[in-house]
Amino acid sequence: MPVSQQVNPGPTQAPLENGAEPPEGTESAEATDLTRHGLHRFRAGDFEQASRIFAALVGGWPQRALPWNLHAMALTSLGRREEAVAALRRSLDIDATQGEVWASLAGSLAQLQRFDEADAAGEAAVAIAGESAEIWQIRATGRTARNDFRGAADALASAADLDPENAALCANLGAALLKCGRFSEADAAFARALSLDPESGPIAEGARLCTVIIAALQGAPAAAIVRA
Structure with a gap:
């Protein structure tokens, strides 16, 4: 039964894709151009090129969180989740207060079936941004993988209450x-x-x-x- 499959817990886009700006504190026209060009290619569905552009952005401004988030977004869309997880962790090393990035990390870890790590990332997201349907769905995915169907149902009920x-x-x-x-x-x-x-x-x-x-x-x- 198709609907028995859990809702995909991992977003395909990083939370900063819409309205993303060049790395904060930079005045470089190159950073601006790379960000805008990368987003243009991403929105056009050219994820390979977007990934290369965002990799260049990371190389130029590795101390900023946004380039890592954008790179993770493109890597996720390419199915390169291990690399996306590494990029999200680098972003959070720079700024651990990004609740939506913690949620993206939790989703990517759940896709990789690393459920204990996903739970921990989800709890970090909740501590910053509060409960969300997305986090409850990630919890449900982990509980289903552990054959805890009652726990999964309870988690999905909480998600449905929020959405x-x-x-x-x-x-x-x-x-x-x-x-x-x-x-x-x-x-x-x-x-x-x-x-x-x-x-x-x-x-x-x-x-x-x-x-x-x-x-x-x-x-x-x-x-x-x-x-x-």
């Missing part, structure tokens, strides 16, 4: 609730997801499966279950 209009998140919550046998709650979660995105095939498939399971548990005739 109640996210249909995919509600569907993932329904799938997690199914896995730990909380069928009536799963049914409600799928109903919520369908109300938010009635055209989604994967969500409709998950909702139908939930209906079939509940009908079977209630002793419905086989023909009725098939028609569900």
